[in-house]
Amino acid sequence: MRLKEILSFLPFHERIGYEDMEIKSIEMDSRKVKNGDLFVCINGFTVDGHDYVDEAIQNGAICIVAEKEITASVPVLHVTDTVRFLGMIAAKFYGFPTQHIPLIGVTGTNGKTTVTYLLESIFNHHNQKTGVIGTIQMKIGKDTYPINNTTPDALFLQKTIHYMIEQDVDKVIMEVSSHALDLGRVYGCDFDAAVFTNLSQDHLDYHASMEDYLRAKSLLFAQLGNSYNEKQPKFAIINVDDPASNLLQRSTAQHVVTYGCENEAHIMARNVSLDATGTRFELVTPVGKVEVNSKLIGKFNVYNMLAASAVGVAFHIPLSVIKQAFEHITGVNGRFQPVKSNHNFSVIVDYAHTPDSLENVLQTIKGIAEKTIYVVVGCGGDRDKSKRPLMAQIALKYADHAIFTSDNPRTEDPTVILQDMTDGLTKDQNNYEVITDRKKAIQQAINLAEEKDVILIAGKGHETYQQIGHKKHDFDDRIVALEAIEAKEK
Numbered sequence: 202m203r204l205k206e207i208l209s210f211l212p213f214h215e216r217i218g219y220e221d222m223e224i225k226s227i228e229m230d231s232r233k234v235k236n237g238d239l240f241v242c243i244n245g246f247t248v249d250g251h252d253y254v255d256e257a258i259q260n261g262a263i264c265i266v267a268e269k270e271i272t273a274s275v276p277v278l279h280v281t282d283t284v285r286f287l288g289m290i291a292a293k294f295y296g297f298p299t300q301h302i303p304l305i306g307v308t309g310t311n312g313k314t315t316v317t318y319l320l321e322s323i324f325n326h327h328n329q330k331t332g333v334i335g336t337i338q339m340k341i342g343k344d345t346y347p348i349n350n351t352t353p354d355a356l357f358l359q360k361t362i363h364y365m366i367e368q369d370v371d372k373v374i375m376e377v378s379s380h381a382l383d384l385g386r387v388y389g390c391d392f393d394a395a396v397f398t399n400l401s402q403d404h405l406d407y408h409a410s411m412e413d414y415l416r417a418k419s420l421l422f423a424q425l426g427n428s429y430n431e432k433q434p435k436f437a438i439i440n441v442d443d444p445a446s447n448l449l450q451r452s453t454a455q456h457v458v459t460y461g462c463e464n465e466a467h468i469m470a471r472n473v474s475l476d477a478t479g480t481r482f483e484l485v486t487p488v489g490k491v492e493v494n495s496k497l498i499g500k501f502n503v504y505n506m507l508a509a510s511a512v513g514v515a516f517h518i519p520l521s522v523i524k525q526a527f528e529h530i531t532g533v534n535g536r537f538q539p540v541k542s543n544h545n546f547s548v549i550v551d552y553a554h555t556p557d558s559l560e561n562v563l564q565t566i567k568g569i570a571e572k573t574i575y576v577v578v579g580c581g582g583d584r585d586k587s588k589r590p591l592m593a594q595i596a597l598k599y600a601d602h603a604i605f606t607s608d609n610p611r612t613e614d615p616t617v618i619l620q621d622m623t624d625g626l627t628k629d630q631n632n633y634e635v636i637t638d639r640k641k642a643i644q645q646a647i648n649l650a651e652e653k654d655v656i657l658i659a660g661k662g663h664e665t666y667q668q669i670g671h672k673k674h675d676f677d678d679r680i681v682a683l684e685a686i687e688a689k690e691k
């Protein structure tokens with residue numbers, strides 16, 4: 202595409218005199234640049250893309266976009282904000298893909314991944330092909346692709362959604378993290394539905410306060426825009442049982458669809474019954490009612506199903522299909538996932554890595570456990586330090602015995618993270634031990650467990666690595682647990 206065409210909808214850009222040049226592709230990483238590409242310099246947290254201009258040119262860049270004063274041997278287009286500019290030109294270069302396909306964004310502290318997979322199931326049961334972008338992976342139909350971030354950067358998103366359209370995807374469902382909203386990764390995304398799950402403490406390493414965190418989440422609802430399309434209305438889907446719902450409702454000009462179990466809402470669950478085999482409830486909606494009998498465990502999953510139902514109803518999916526979709530799903534990878542073998546105690550692997558999710562999962566286990574509850578849990582390094590003591594308190598409140606261990610220590614000293622977790626505990630709170638090595642911690646829990654006990658291994662869920670320093674080592678809680686069970690049984 203010619204540079205002038207890429208820039209055609211940006212009236213205030215600088216004129217550089219080379220607008221006729223043909224741009225093969227846009228890149229924001231000098232290492233990916235090929236002959237004929239445009240390189241956009243992004244000033245990151247680790248390095249500054251402006252320092253990689255020479256490498257980009259060596260690799261074939263024929264034009265540079267910069268927000269700092271730079272000189273280069275190829276034409277340079279100076280803009281005030283390269284992140285914003287990247288979102289715009291990436292959308293233009295890939296033909297504004299999100300204007301041509303329904304896009305559903307899911308935000309909130311917990312439940313995003315689960316809701317996206319419930320939505321995938323709903324649309325697939327309605328014979329629609331889906332694209333899913335989120336924490337575990339990217340999926341196009343049944344094909345899976347690894348990705349680095351829950352919500353990738355704007356360039357990746359525009360390119361990927363363009364590709365999804367080529368692959369005949371009918372609906373795109375993506376998790377939208379607060380980082381992504383704050384860092385402009387979803388600039389250029391035209392959402393048709395924005396879903397809010399809940400808000401609780403996380404990411405206070407990144408956001409200055411809970412207000413700032415909520416403000417970031419609210420951007421998704423503001424980004425639904427002000428224009429109305431009679432044929433394709435836009436929806437803000439909001440959990441009214443969460444105190445943050447008020448501000449989020451006020452952040453959008455579009456239809457608000459509410460859901461909840463406590464407060465009056467458009468989509469509600471009535472007669473909820475929870476046990477160790479799943480959840481049953483009556484799904485009440487403006488278009489009718491249906492009994493749902495799901496294998497997903499815990500009240501929080503009722504909320505996740507309500508959020509997904511609200512989207513389904515907004516997109517005119519029959520309740521019978523929604524019911525079928527929910528009853529088909531046996532679980533989401535790494536979320537309340539049982540480790541299966543012939544042992545006489547239960548082992549559950551779960552991705553709870555926030556105080557609220559840990560509390561929800563332990564509360565659920567408390568409601569169904571017959572005997573002793575063990576929890577193996579840690580906190581990630583280079584992440585919100587203030588959640589560490591809270592998670593330790595929650596572990597001890599619900600479990601009979603906690604084993605505090607490492608999650609992904611990243612560049613922090615694991616013993617310091619564990620110290621942060623246990624520092625505030627009183628002398629009476631002694632139902633725990635600290636085993637820094639996660640493998641040994643899991644082995645210890647399994648060796649202690651007796652018939653009918655439950656072990657929760659929390660924090661890493663689907664992850665198949667443990668990051669120590671900058672290196673990712675193979676590590677899968679489910680495999681480690683299974684090996685420990687086999688060793689115990691010998």
Ligand SMILES: CC(=O)N[C@H]1[C@@H](OP(=O)(O)OP(=O)(O)OC[C@H]2O[C@@H](n3ccc(=O)[nH]c3=O)[C@H](O)[C@@H]2O)O[C@H](CO)[C@@H](O)[C@@H]1O[C@H](C)C(=O)N[C@@H](C)C(=O)N[C@H](CCC(=O)O)C(=O)O
Binds near residue numbers: 247378380
């Ligand atoms: C803090 C943060 O969000 N960092 C993200 C950021 O990295 P960064 O700012 O360090 O990037 P950088 O390495 O400084 O590079 C700056 C620029 O120089 C370029 N570069 C770099 C090196 C080089 O040789 N040549 C070159 O051109 C890079 O391509 C980039 O354009 O930009 C990268 C590319 O988009 C992201 O992958 C990276 O996410 C990191 C891995 C991360 O861990 N982020 C977490 C905090 C995050 O975003 N998490 C949320 C989920 C949270 C949740 O809800 O649980 C998520 O959406 O993933």
Ligand SMILES: Nc1ncnc2c1ncn2[C@@H]1O[C@H](COP(=O)(O)OP(=O)(O)OP(=O)(O)O)[C@@H](O)[C@H]1O
Binds near residue numbers: 311535561
């Ligand atoms: N609606 C919910 N409310 C509270 N906790 C939940 C909810 N849904 C799931 N959880 C808990 O949170 C964990 C993470 O769930 P999920 O992966 O669906 O959330 P997420 O928002 O995608 O998380 P992340 O921000 O890490 O991507 C689950 O393993 C479970 O323990």
Ligand SMILES: N[C@H](CCC[C@H](N)C(=O)O)C(=O)O
Binds near residue numbers: 584609
């Ligand atoms: N998206 C979250 C995942 C945390 C998972 C947990 N295992 C950890 O490493 O802290 C984050 O990057 O903060």
Ligand SMILES: [Mg+2]
Binds near residue numbers: 313315335
């Ligand atoms: Mg997720």
